[in-house]
Amino acid sequence: MIFVTIGTGAFPRLITKMDEIAGKTNENVVMQIGCTKYIPQNAEYFEFLNFEDMVDFIRKSRVVVCHDGAGSIMTVLQLGKPVIAVPRLKRYGELFYENSGEFIKELIDQGLTIKAIYDIGDIEAALRNTDSTACYLDTENQKKLVSALKEYINQLQKQKVGSYQGASK
Amino acid sequence: MKICLVCSYGGHLAEMLRLTEAFEGHRIFLITYKERYTMALDDISKVYLIPRLIPNFSFKYLSRFLLLANMIITAVGELFMLLKERPHVIVSTGAEIAIPICYLAKFLRKKVVFIESICRINEPSGSAKIIYPVADLFLVQWESLLNKFPKARYSGRIM
Secondary structure: OEEEEOOOOOOHHHHHHHHHHHHHOOOOEEEEOOOOOOOOOOOEEEOOOOHHHHHHHHHHOOEEEEEOOHHHHHHHHHOOOOEEEEOOOHHHOOOOOOOOOHHHHHHHHOOOOEEEOOOHHHHHHHHHOOOOOOOOOOOHHHHHHHHHHHHHHHHHHHHHHHHHHHHHO | OEEEEEOOOOHHHHHHHOOHHHHOOOEEEEEEEEOOOOOOOOOOOOEEEEEOOOOOOOHHHOOHHHHHHHHHHHHHHHHHHHHHHOOOEEEEOOOOOHHHHHHHHHHOOOEEEEEOOOOOOOOOOHHHHHHHHHOOEEEEOOHHHHHHOOOOEEOOOOO
C-alpha cells in the first residue's frame, strides 16, 4: 500500500499526481489530503486523520509519500518506512517564502534516508525503487537540543530559588 | 517552574512535541491554534486553543486584514492566559501566534525562549525576526543561521 500524507495545508500538485498513479497501479493507495480541494478519484482519501490512524496507515504501507514537513518525515522514519518527500515550492504558489527544497537536501546530507522529488514526474520511478532497510531516525541531535533546553530551564529555576533565599535573609 | 509552550499547529506543533521531554518535572500548558491536525496532545494536560481566521487552503490568499484581526484576538487571549496562569517562562517554536505573548511576557518580566523551525536553513522566518529582540534564549537548528542572529545559539535540532 502507498500512503500519502501532506499535513495540514493543501498540495494539489502532489495529490493530483498521486491520484493519476493510483489509477494506473494495482497497488492500494490511501491519501491524507489536508485542505487540498482536488478530490481523488482513484484512491481512498481522508482530509485529516487522528494520530493513531495515521500511524496505523504508515505501519501498513510499503512506502510513504509526503510533503517536506518535519513532522511527517519524523513519524515515517521513526516507524522504519521508506519516505519519498516532495518539497512545496513558491513558484507553484505552495509557499509564501522562497524554497527550493533546501530542507530535504540538508536532511539527506545529514544521512537521513529520504528520497527527494523535485520534478513530480519522477515519483513513479521512485515508488518502484524503494528500500526499507535503512529507514530509521537517529535521536542524537534531538537529545542535544532537549538537553540545552533542560539546562536553561534548570538554570532559571536555580536563579529563582536563589532570589527567594536572598529575599528571605 | 511553570512553563508556557506556544506554537502554531502542524509542523510547529510537531517540533514542539519533540522537545517536551525538556520540561519534565515542571508544570506546562500549551497554547496553539484551534485547527484540525493529527498530533496527539495526550502528554500535555492543559491546552488552550485560539481560533484561527487565516484561510489555509492556499498561501496565495493570505489576507493581511484577517492576519491583523487574528493577532488582536490572539493578543487578548494570550494576555488573559498570562495573567491567569502566571508562567515563569514562555517557550515557542513559532509562528505568528507566539508574537503577542512573547512581547507581553517580556513586559511582565518573564523569560522568553524561541526555537527557529528546522525547515529554515538559510532564511529566518518572519516570527523569528520579530521575536528575536525579546528572546532570552534564541536557538536555531542549523548553524547557517547563526550569522543572521548574533545572540543565537545552535544546540542541536529535532532530527
